[in-house]
Amino acid sequence: AQTVTQSQPEMSVQEAETVTLSCTYDTSESDYYLFWYKQPPSRQMILVIRQEAYKQQNATENRFSVNFQKAAKSFSLKISDSQLGDAAMYFCAYRSAPNSNSGYALNFGKGTSLLVTP
């Protein structure tokens, strides 16, 4: 089974600054998907960004970008120009490719709590 590790239980960033959240994963598969989800306090989980393993180019969504290092099995999330609304739990997740036998379940890390200070 694939495992996802988020080694930073908590991170803090000042408004307008940049922060990077770390994620590593363990897999023997060559094709898969990686995701970052955001879960604000008492609110539902929303997708921040996704990355297909076969794509060499790092995904970007406005202020959010990833650094995907396939050989190192690393998938970090960079948040630029941090805003108060970015405060949330951030979960890294792994999913096997559709042509695998591993199903469609998302495997999540334990999350990183991001605090944004004014």
Add this chain to the structure above:
Amino acid sequence: DTGVSQDPRHKITKRGQNVTFRCDPISEHNRLYWYRQTLGQGPEFLTYFQNEAQLEKSRLLSDRFSAERPKGSFSTLEIQRTEQGDSAMYLCASSTDMWDETQYFGPGTRLLVL
């Protein structure tokens, strides 16, 4: 376009009682997933439906848990003879069956077993 909805949002029950949760997926999504999230942890996969067929079940889904998706629309998750260890947030997600499908989550049902 409405998102995934779940009902109830909160449930308090006594140990030994049965509870049932409902999930309504995004209307054009034919895949539906249930996850469980305990405090301080990421969500853990429970089960998955493709239309009305339950295609995958986690070992976390003990025989006290049963899920259904009649007619491939809404889904229910029932827990029989609840235990205190069942206290958690139960999340539902849905997706299309496209090759690059993304799972969209509902707000969850928070269960407290006393």
